Amino acid sequence: MKVTIDIPDALLAQARNTAAREGTTLHALVEEGLGAVLVRHRKRRARFEWREASFGGRGLQPGVDVSDWSSGAIGVWRPNAQDKE
Template identity: 45%
Template sequence: MKTTVDISEALLREAKKLAAREGITLKALIERGLHRVIAETRQHPPFKLRRASFKGKGLSPDLQNASWEAVLDRAYEGRGS
């Protein structure tokens, strides 16, 4: 199947040099690279943060417009810091 890919000239030059050194076509080099990336992705799926929300109603009304420092102070209140 034919497709068009837009890559930087510098990357294309390097890819052509590598393909020539290895005695393969640019198409073969690109396919090899894509196969590797796909294989890596299958082995190591992207990290997904688990849902860690809790049942609540958000910030206390007195902290709705407070600074981040005020929120942190409240969070650590009574914890020795």
């Protein structure tokens, strides 16, 4: 696809000199540079952030020890399991 953009004269001259020195085209140099910038921006945005998901409950239920996975898992995977113990 062809696109027209405005580039300052000094930057264009520098880009043409660099392309000639590296034995490539201005087109290839611009494409490589734009691709590198887009990758850098994508990496910055890729961080996942948890949203606030609290719902105003009364906190942990009695008997749940947050340092012991199995105590919480019993209530999640087998409802009423604690009642039967």
